[in-house]
Amino acid sequence: MIQTDICVIGGGPAGLQAAIVARELGARVLIIDDNPVLGGQLIKQTHKFFGSKKHYCGIRGIDIARILSHKVEEMAVETINPATVIGYYDDDSIGVLKHDSLFNVKAKRYIFATGATENMLTFENSDLPGVYGAGAVQTLMNVYGVIPGKKALVIGSGNIGLIVPYQLLQAGVEVAGIVEILDRVGGYYVHAAKIKRAGVPVYLSHTIIEAQGKETVESAFITRVDENFKPIKGTEKRIECDMILIAIGLSPLCDLLYQAGCQIQYIPELGGNVPVHNEDMMTSRPHIFVCGDLASIEEASTAMLEGRIAGASAFQTISGENSNAQAVIKDAKSELSIIRKSPFEQRIISGKKKFKKG
Numbered sequence: 001m002i003q004t005d006i007c008v009i010g011g012g013p014a015g016l017q018a019a020i021v022a023r024e025l026g027a028r029v030l031i032i033d034d035n036p037v038l039g040g041q042l043i044k045q046t047h048k049f050f051g052s053k054k055h056y057c058g059i060r061g062i063d064i065a066r067i068l069s070h071k072v073e074e075m076a077v078e079t080i081n082p083a084t085v086i087g088y089y090d091d092d093s094i095g096v097l098k099h100d101s102l103f104n105v106k107a108k109r110y111i112f113a114t115g116a117t118e119n120m121l122t123f124e125n126s127d128l129p130g131v132y133g134a135g136a137v138q139t140l141m142n143v144y145g146v147i148p149g150k151k152a153l154v155i156g157s158g159n160i161g162l163i164v165p166y167q168l169l170q171a172g173v174e175v176a177g178i179v180e181i182l183d184r185v186g187g188y189y190v191h192a193a194k195i196k197r198a199g200v201p202v203y204l205s206h207t208i209i210e211a212q213g214k215e216t217v218e219s220a221f222i223t224r225v226d227e228n229f230k231p232i233k234g235t236e237k238r239i240e241c242d243m244i245l246i247a248i249g250l251s252p253l254c255d256l257l258y259q260a261g262c263q264i265q266y267i268p269e270l271g272g273n274v275p276v277h278n279e280d281m282m283t284s285r286p287h288i289f290v291c292g293d294l295a296s297i298e299e300a301s302t303a304m305l306e307g308r309i310a311g312a313s314a315f316q317t318i319s320g321e322n323s324n325a326q327a328v329i330k331d332a333k334s335e336l337s338i339i340r341k342s343p344f345e346q347r348i349i350s351g352k353k354k355f356k357k358g
């Protein structure tokens with residue numbers, strides 16, 4: 001059994017920041033991540049981030065991942081990857097699978113930063129090869145250098161539904177269109193404008209009803225929807241494509257938190273079922289902390305700030321009150337409150353207020 005002070009599960013922006021802070025404050029820290037390269041979603045984000053300098057604006061996601069991973073290495077944070085945490089046990093240890101070996105890790109505190117999973121959609125033939133999660137296509141293309149098709153139809157116009165088709169265009173793939181069930185585009189204007197300039201048709205108030213193809217996707221049927229999101233008969237349109245990318249949102253990956261006995265609450269504003277946590281990112285079990293997309297589906301910038309709060313809070317529950325930790329928490333909370341003033345972040349504020357007391 002491997003023992004440590006703080007074990008961080010998930011090496012995305014949230015987990016890496018949590019580990020860096022906890023290590024800086026003096027804890028022995030171990031990160032476990034199931035990817036060969038640390039960085040979580042950042043390793044596939046080839047576009048430049050925006051926001052403030054403090055949150056790496058103007059730097060590409062892949063480069064932010066490199067900066068954080070380098071810091072982790074420099075600070076001698078222990079890492080085990082690629083390895084998957086497969087269970088949380090009654091003795092408060094976790095099970096880790098690395099290649100063919102299974103072993104246990106026991107930490108004084110755990111910080112879960114496992115991120116999110118892509119939501120899927122059911123329609124006729126939605127199991128046909130060629131139907132992908134948009135994030136999966138981004139991984140194939142930007143991490144493994146594989147372009148899985150020649151002409152894409154994207155379902156959903158949030159930021160992922162806008163960024164991934166733009167990157168497909170950059171890679172020489174044709175984008176047949178973006179289909180959005182609402183009457184407006186969901187993502188940021190800056191991403192929508194790029195798509196518009198590239199001439200990609202955006203079908204508002206539309207949804208997909210069927211994929212067609214013998215063995216793989218050859219085309220899709222979309223249809224206009226009424227104000228109750230019901231298909232309007234006679235408005236069906238056939239679109240030729242060999243891949244369909246589903247980009248209809250993410251759900252927090254909280255399976256391990258269920259096993260750990262943490263309270264979970266359904267809060268749509270935060271992305272669905274999320275672990276109940278306080279402002280210090282502590283769950284209903286005081287030795288378990290959470291941060292990032294697992295705590296609320298947001299962005300890399302907020303994930304990093306929540307990670308900093310989780311790292312410092314977890315450290316303080318071991319060391320006792322610590323002025324350096326308190327300074328980190330204060331600083332991160334004040335930055336979070338600035339970011340969350342944006343109209344896009346209002347749902348997060350109202351979602352976080354919904355946690356049951358006790």
Ligand SMILES: Cc1cc2nc3c(=O)[nH]c(=O)nc-3n(C[C@H](O)[C@H](O)[C@H](O)COP(=O)(O)OP(=O)(O)OC[C@H]3O[C@@H](n4cnc5c(N)ncnc54)[C@H](O)[C@@H]3O)c2cc1C
Pocket residue numbers: 009010011012013014015032033034035039040041042045047049083084085086113114115116134135138159160163164253291292293294297298299300301303
């Ligand atoms: C396609 C896409 C594009 C995006 N574009 C932007 C953008 O332009 N700007 C922006 O700010 N945000 C963007 N985001 C959002 C941003 O990437 C996320 O908010 C951020 O990465 C969340 O960080 P995280 O550390 O919580 O989770 P993640 O980055 O998802 O990291 C979680 C890590 O935990 C690992 N993990 C999960 N379960 C286990 C387990 N059981 N054992 C071991 N390891 C595990 C995962 O493999 C992953 O490496 C995008 C997201 C996606 C999906």
